[in-house]
Amino acid sequence: SSELTQDPAVSVALGQTVTITCQGDSLRSYYASWSQQRPGQAPTLLIYGKNNRPSGIPDRFSGSSSGITASLTITGAQAEDEADYYCNSRDSSDNRQLFGGGTKLTVL
Amino acid sequence: QLQLQESGPGLVKPSETLSLRCTVSGASISNTNSYWAWIRQPPGKGLEWIGHIHSTGIISYNPSLQSRVIISVDTSKNQFSLKLTSVTAADTAVYYCARLLPGDWNYRFDPWGQGTLVTVSS
Numbered sequence: 749s750s751e752l753t754q755d756p757a758v759s760v761a762l763g764q765t766v767t768i769t770c771q772g773d774s775l776r777s778y779y780a781s782w783s784q785q786r787p788g789q790a791p792t793l794l795i796y797g798k799n800n801r802p803s804g805i806p807d808r809f810s811g812s813s814s815g816i817t818a819s820l821t822i823t824g825a826q827a828e829d830e831a832d833y834y835c836n837s838r839d840s841s842d843n844r845q846l847f848g849g850g851t852k853l854t855v856l
Numbered sequence: 857q858l859q860l861q862e863s864g865p866g867l868v869k870p871s872e873t874l875s876l877r878c879t880v881s882g883a884s885i886s887n888t889n890s891y892w893a894w895i896r897q898p899p900g901k902g903l904e905w906i907g908h909i910h911s912t913g914i915i916s917y918n919p920s921l922q923s924r925v926i927i928s929v930d931t932s933k934n935q936f937s938l939k940l941t942s943v944t945a946a947d948t949a950v951y952y953c954a955r956l957l958p959g960d961w962n963y964r965f966d967p968w969g970q971g972t973l974v975t976v977s978s
Contacts (some may be wrong), residue, residue, distance in 0.1 A: 781860040790952060793964055793965065797964075807947075
């Protein structure tokens with residue numbers, strides 16, 4: 749299968765921890781990358797590789813992977829974390845790039 | 857600091873060709889470690905990878921769009937371009953350009969342009 753599956757929506761109480769998942773066969777071969785998209789803005793890279801954060805990304809964001817599932821964890825969610833989150837990876841059989849359908853995070 | 861900026865018409869008529877350009881600043885588009893990608897997002901929907909190109913001419917397209925898409929690169933202008941033919945209302949979307957970086961068993965899009973809305977309508 750050449751798809752990445754995400755839950756459409758997740759909610760978290762302010763200051764609590766939330767995990768957003770991404771599933772797909774390609775994740776057996778490639779790590780997922782995670783991007784955040786706030787309303788009306790372009791996506792920005794959050795996590796890539798095994799668990800790498802670009803400069804400027806808070807350390808409350810972390811990534812992990814097991815089998816066909818990649819996870820993005822936010823430890824101590826803040827109001828500004830309310831956004832859409834997308835995973836992506838390379839397809840395992842060719843050079844295509846795949847995106848998950850996105851998860852809308854609501855911070856209560 | 858690497859920046860990307862999309863440009864092109866915001867309105868295209870059905871059956872015509874959508875043409876967009878992405879200008880790269882702060883780094884050379886000929887950087888051998890980078891690919892240059894187009895991604896789109898229909899209103900209220902998720903991200904869809906359109907395709908990407910390397911400065912050496914290596915190209916990969918989304919199979920669902922492959923028959924209508926051409927991505928090209930102009931190293932002299934530090935730009936790359938997107939052409940999408942025979943557009944319909946379903947091609948209405950915000951179009952983003954982005955750098956695609958390969959890594960150790962990982963690919964990432966970083967950075968992204970701000971995006972440009974293209975509406976297909978008569």
